[in-house]
Amino acid sequence: MKIVVLKFGGTSVGTTDKIKNVANIVHDYIKKKYKAIVVSSAMSGVTNKLINKSKEISNNFSNSEYDVLVSSGEQVACSLIAGRLIHKGLKSRSWLAWQIPILTNGPFKYSRINKINKKKILNYLKGGGIPIITGFQGLNEDLRITTLGRGGSDASAIMLAKFFNAEKCVIYTDVQGVYTTDPNKLIKAKKIKTISYEEMLEMASLGAKVMQPISIQDARLNRVDIEVKSSFLKKKGTLITKRSNITSNKIITGITSTQNDAKVTLVGVKDKPGVAASIFKPLSKNLINVDMVVQNISANGNETDLTFTVKSEDLNRTKKIILENKKIKFRNLLFDKNVSKISIIGVGMVTTPGVTFRMFQSLANKKINIQVISTSEIKISVLIDKKNVNKALKILHKEFTLDK
């Protein structure tokens, strides 16, 4: 069987007209002799409305009941898609996760799929049926409904593609694919044809909102190729696959920028072993993620300046924790929310020397000051003044020939 998993996001099933369009897309695959497994999210807006109701009921709404509540949204979308396919004369039905079942473990609200019982769906596919499966949810060993957290429907699609050994897993969404950088910020941004899991993971973690990092990691671990494309336009999307499938000669695949970083500087910290740990340990305990870090070499040998970034929403808590910690000695404490992290991402940089230099030189040429730097094997991030973001994106996009 030539199986394809087709996943539709909330905006793709946002109205009954859009659901009719989804049925047409599915029908096209059937005409091409594919066996289609369809996965759907809830109609856009529905999940948020349900969450708001739960907040009205309790400021500490039960996680197990939360899962029962929000999982109803996918049930509605799936029955409507199946209803439309039946209307078109096709054999289809909704399959709620518990009917298959899709088994999960872990806590309510943040469960993970650990097994999918294939038997019923395989029989149904063999009989010419098109199963419409509720994304985002599963069943735990107590036979209670669970949900998979943010991006959960993508996780459902990826695990279905894995268990059914699908030829393709197509994620239909409201964008045309993954872009070299945010098209809203740079008009010259280009759609990427293929991107490796690792690059996509960095892109997603650094601000590209097409998929959740956890879903990309799921795809990477399970070696599931994913095509991200628009459900509204008949255009090729972006293929997310393993590195060895990629033949691009580009050094850099994409550039991202963030909006919600904040810089913290402790001026005149005593420069002795363990001082950085004494600052970062209480932050970590409070689940505040420290991202970029730089420590200046001390001029006089016993004092140093320590700079790091946190998410803007954690800034007030960070301030409080540092000021309340009597063990930390420093002369001054500075904050800056007017910063942005610009990152260039590409597996090509592993084998290409001089990428860092080209990045820094390009920015220097435009008088853009680099405040903090962090790097990984396939990414270089720099912290710059927020007002220079668009200029930086433009110059780097050109420098690494992403315009072409």
Place this chain on the structure above:
Amino acid sequence: MKIVVLKFGGTSVGTTDKIKNVANIVHDYIKKKYKAIVVSSAMSGVTNKLINKSKEISNNFSNSEYDVLVSSGEQVACSLIAGRLIHKGLKSRSWLAWQIPILTNGPFKYSRINKINKKKILNYLKGGGIPIITGFQGLNEDLRITTLGRGGSDASAIMLAKFFNAEKCVIYTDVQGVYTTDPNKLIKAKKIKTISYEEMLEMASLGAKVMQPISIQDARLNRVDIEVKSSFLKKKGTLITKRSNITSNKIITGITSTQNDAKVTLVGVKDKPGVAASIFKPLSKNLINVDMVVQNISANGNETDLTFTVKSEDLNRTKKIILENKKIKFRNLLFDKNVSKISIIGVGMVTTPGVTFRMFQSLANKKINIQVISTSEIKISVLIDKKNVNKALKILHKEFTLDK
């Protein structure tokens, strides 16, 4: 165990504030050492919105997917009620019909409960839990979701009361109980304390909208006592029970009137055997229900006038069927939509002679003409001019001392 089944209708759970109120009602029973089994409908308006979506998808939406679609509404309401009880520090959880399971047979959209697996719920009750069960739905032998048709949540409550041998089955709704007649038409209408299944069945069939006739029939067949009461006011409601539990000395329990009857008269029909059948057979075939019938004795021995009533919405089809049927000979065909059926209902009339006379005399005293009559053991219905409805209700309500 002292078990009580508490069923809440759509208006009783129509907002999150109303759901908080429902949780308080449930809590009151727990304080009185009851084990409460809660059954809920969908929040008011939700089911209709879902049905509208299905109509947008297809003018012939699949019945099996319809059941998946609309059953989501009760799932939402139950998770919110359970969430609120948990918030109040009580042990509670939603139980979806398939989790128990509540087993049904019959077709999708019109299934009937045939078995309830008691084990899990009994264990849960013994452990001090308050189960919140989705009304209106069940599971068929193919493990697909089914729904029970109109008034289905009442059916769920009644069957749960039966299977768990509940002491009480309380139907919480937006009215205070069953009234001697419609309080919107007669200000002197009184709440009935107790009413027999049979009387309630006639009342419901004849226009009292508190419960669906099928649910009352379910209660009667399973000997489940039902209390109908308001979820908004702390007042006693109406108990629906078997005749032998009723000590009232009233001859008549209630009076109903209809708004949607239409009268059809065939003037000058040939008076020979089989003529009535030749008229009613094609109507029956077309699922048109003929209600009251009267045939005048023919004056000259070979012609008669035949009068009957149908629902107003069936009038045009009735006309068409009669006119198209060449076998039916008559001189003239008359229609009248300005009619209403007034019924007096009471088990007391079985043992009390002269009830019919008193009814007819009261109406005659007020110059209200009776057009057609039909009777059963516990009911007398008359067809009158619609303009006289309120006058007739008032005089009959007084005649049979329902004002007291």
